[in-house]
Amino acid sequence: MELPPLSLYVHLPWCVRKCPYCDFNSHAVKGDIPADEYARSLLKDLQQDLPLVWGRAVHSVFFGGGTPSLFSAEQIQGLMNGFRSLLRLSPDAEVTLEANPGTIEHDSFSAYRDAGINRVSLGVQSFSNDSLERIGRIHRREEAERAIKSIQRSGIENFNLDLMYALPGQSLADAIEDVRDAIGFNPTHLSHYQLTLEPNTAFYADPPRLPEEDAAWRMQEACGELLRQAGYEQYEISAWARPGSQCRHNLNYWRYGDFLGIGAGAHGKITVPSENTVRRRIRHRHPSAWMKQVGNGNGLAEDRSLQSSERVFEFFLNQLRLLDGVRKDQFEPRTGAAWGEVSGPVSQAIEKGLLKDQNGVLAPTDLGWRFSNEIQALFLP
Ligand code: SF4
The missing domain is CATH 3.20.20.70 (Aldolase class I)
Incomplete structure (x- = not known):
């Protein structure tokens, strides 16, 4: 990664x-x-x-x-x-x-x-x-x-x-x-x-x-x-x-970059290459509970490594919102997963006319743009 x-x-x-x-x-x-x-x-x-x-x-x-x-x-x-x-x-x-x-x-x-x-x-x-x-x-x-x-x-x-x-x-x-x-x-x-x-x-x-x-x-x-x-x-x-x-x-966010998220209920996403994973860190949601927990030294309600299938889903979920689409060469470095994990759903989306593959970029077609939920469903973990 x-x-x-x-x-x-x-x-x-x-x-x-x-x-x-x-x-x-x-x-x-x-x-x-x-x-x-x-x-x-x-x-x-x-x-x-x-x-x-x-x-x-x-x-x-x-x-x-x-x-x-x-x-x-x-x-x-x-x-x-x-x-x-x-x-x-x-x-x-x-x-x-x-x-x-x-x-x-x-x-x-x-x-x-x-x-x-x-x-x-x-x-x-x-x-x-x-x-x-x-x-x-x-x-x-x-x-x-x-x-x-x-x-x-x-x-x-x-x-x-x-x-x-x-x-x-x-x-x-x-x-x-x-x-x-x-x-x-x-x-x-x-x-x-x-x-x-x-x-x-x-x-x-x-x-x-x-x-x-x-x-x-x-x-x-x-x-x-x-x-x-x-x-x-x-x-x-x-x-x-x-x-x-x-x-x-x-x-x-949409390109599956990293972000620190601080404050009540904030989400963070941090890539950890040494562990070949992505950490999801979520703060306590209610402001007073979060302030109290931070005061005690830990505002986190959740801190875990995302499974490979979750990283793959998030990678597509985010980038398929973009008109530019998904750069295939960023898939492995950003998710730590092998392309083989998604080649099936990608082919299905192309066959259904929802995605097009142009010069290494997967972009929604007009149909895919209108029915983006259908594309996302193909990548659900
Ligand atoms: S309550 Fe209204 S103003 Fe406040 S975050 Fe929600 S939509 Fe925005």
Whole structure:
């Protein structure tokens, strides 16, 4: 096995309110966030992983959540200083902060920029106040616009807008209007997700009426066309970027790179060539339980070596989301498995017209792109 690029994910798990469709590890704020204690725990948590990554450069940092912008710029700065002292952070590392409009941001985006943030991902979801209300967001269009303008004023040029489509009561024209509005702000990156009903969410328990699958497909197609015309390139099922502005952090996940994951419920993946394996490390999920366990010297709820079949599945699961597809020559160095383990499913996918094999790269066909679940099922452990 070879060591792939390494990233750092930092989970900040609080939100002003829980959105009814959200299945992330996020918790509604009750009273004050124990932000200082949580930040100290993060640095302690990171120290536990260091022996697995000594000397390796970290190419990206991602503050995800939750709503990381509920933490002040000073706290983010303190964390960045800590990361720099503990890790070999590349001078040109991409450092992303997720933020939500309508949150009581402690600071302007200029202060976050000064703290070391050079990319912002803003959860706009829709520019329609009707849609925002129907999906239980706390913000309105005006707050999203204010937040975007604040990012632009801060000099952070690299920013993403998250949009969702196939929302309750949304028409094709509404979905197109949302994308048109987003393009008007000229983000470098746009994430365009279909709203799905996930178990353990309020929407799952009491589902709203969503557009039919065919209508959702038409929205995806029409919005995609608009994005292409505006100069965005799709590089993943839900991700569009201006040339050269793909999210490096997410690309590393999808290419089956390594990542440290710190904070409540965070997942990490570390390649260990000497053992020909990959370690999966998962932190305790609840913030207070995790802080308590970190205080006791071990925030890990799970730490195990992935079996060969799991590594193979994850390798394909991740990369088949990418338009570029899967580089066959990366299979053995990244999974430690022999190509013979997957030659059967790969042939089946090609015979079914789901994958094409071009110059050593396996890429989904149009059919495979639409039925990506079928391809993934072929590689299930
Ligand atoms: S703001 Fe994001 S992370 Fe927080 S509850 Fe809503 S969808 Fe989940």
